[in-house]
Amino acid sequence: MTTSIATEKFHSQTSFSGSVYFYLCHEQAYEHLMINIADGLKVLRIPFYANFNYWKTGLDSESYLFNYDSSVNHWDCSVVVLSNHWFENHQKIPEGLFDQKRKYITVYLDDTDGHSLLLYDLNPTLMRNFDLVLRTGCNNFVQHPNNLHPWFFGISNRILKSTQQVSKFEQRTPNLLINYRVKHDTLLLFGIDASVQIPGIQRTDYIKDDKWIEYTVNFPLRKIADERFYPVIKNILKLDFSRENFDKPPEDNYDYFLWQQTGQRHHPEYYQRLTKSLACAAFGGCIVPDNDSQNFHAEWWDSWRFWESLAAGCVTFHIDFDKYGVNLPVMPENWKHYIGIDLDNIQATVDRLVEEPEILERISIAGRKWAIENYSPVPTALRFLEIVSDKQNTKTRGEITEYFVTEGLPFSLTEINLIIFPDWSQPEETLGLELQEVIKSLVTHPDRGKMALLIDNSNISAEDADLILSSVAMNLLMESELEVDEGPEIVLVGELSQVQWSTLIPQLQGRIKLEHENEEVKAKLKAENIPVIELDRLPEKIYSFQTKE
Known part of the structure; x- marks a missing residue:
């Protein structure tokens, strides 16, 4: 996705209209994750502020990427961002940050070395207070809290230019x-309780100070590559x-x-x-x-x-x-x-x-093309705003889920997740009527706001599938008694890896059976392991999901 296309996609698909406030710890800290997001926000003309001027934009310039404005504080913004560097530099939580009446989303950017849930092990209350935790180095095989999303270092403007x-x-x-x-065979961790057992590492006798403790890494990849690759x-x-x-x-x-x-x-x-x-x-x-x-x-x-x-x-x-x-x-x-x-x-x-x-x-x-299209500043900022917008919408609806979900999927799941495997080779009229019947059954259900309909499109482009679904949506909107905007979420699954399918399938409540299905994809994914729901029995099946203990 090029920058121009990404920008167009942002303006057409997200409802974010607000500003972002960054809490920076001090002038000498290198806040790479924040910089990459801010580089993109600047291009997208999304206003953002900080608690002091930071990151000069030129050698002889007095201009900064992050700017302090005495008339703006975090209460005035839609999103408030801190990083792990804030606490590593002994900063206190900004006053009122987690006030129950706040209307902003709190985001924690975490590039701490160590396993995915390290900070949840060390300070679970603090981590769960944040609406979102964007964590680098996440793993699909580790079950994550629902406020944690996989994040990345990415490619800032400085790296792009270099x-x-x-x-x-x-x-x-x-x-x-x-x-x-560095070799990555040792690890310095901040604020560790020495009694905590951390996967893959062992405490050494070295303690930098009362806050930093050194650990030996059991299976460092750089050493393994040295010896075997x-x-x-x-x-x-x-x-x-x-x-x-x-x-x-x-x-x-x-x-x-x-x-x-x-x-x-x-x-x-x-x-x-x-x-x-x-x-x-x-x-x-x-x-x-x-x-x-x-x-x-x-x-x-x-x-x-x-x-x-x-x-x-x-x-x-x-x-x-x-x-x-x-x-x-x-x-x-x-x-x-x-x-x-x-x-x-x-x-x-x-x-x-x-x-x-x-x-x-x-x-x-x-x-090179893949990395720049997906992880340079504009795509990074877009992804940040999309995640924030989803969280804002969730809080507005009051649908805060308490259960865990496994991250690693390119879309969010809801309380009731259903899937269909259409045969996209069917004539468009036949296919459209079948999709329309399924979606209408969900749109008319009283709990449609809790549902997601996942549609497999692994053998058709997202653009072509979107066109067909747009036609279906238009036909449903013409039926005046339907309120399509209230749900369900309709998601094109796209190309998933085998690991991602393995993550997704156990979280599906059922597969709605269609008259014409993509048998090849079903066989490949062993879709017979997903409970089958006949369309005419959909209401009672959904009721059973909600009453199951």
């Missing part, structure tokens, strides 16, 4: 960059372990300015090597044994390097996101946008690269 001039593929040096600043890939790609000295200030004044603002994370030579190299290793974080200790899932896997590598057009190597449960709002496709390693069968990756050397150029191009 990787703007990329070399053509044939001109790139055939190297695999392996130039990490690089020895077998070196015959295909030359390993380049050289790295820049980030402690040494850049000579160029502008780069020095950015080096200061980013806490010494910006270095022009690093970005130049990225844009000229064929591939880059982006392993980070660790894997953790599942409960049965036979399988592993990824925790704390996100990093700047993953996004920088993609933005620079490198072929990006990481673990297989689907296998290890990596959770992103929009998932990349293995061997299309990146190369994901199965740690149980590393040789398979090497064999495929030998058999299909031409695939590297396709991944280089497609990966």
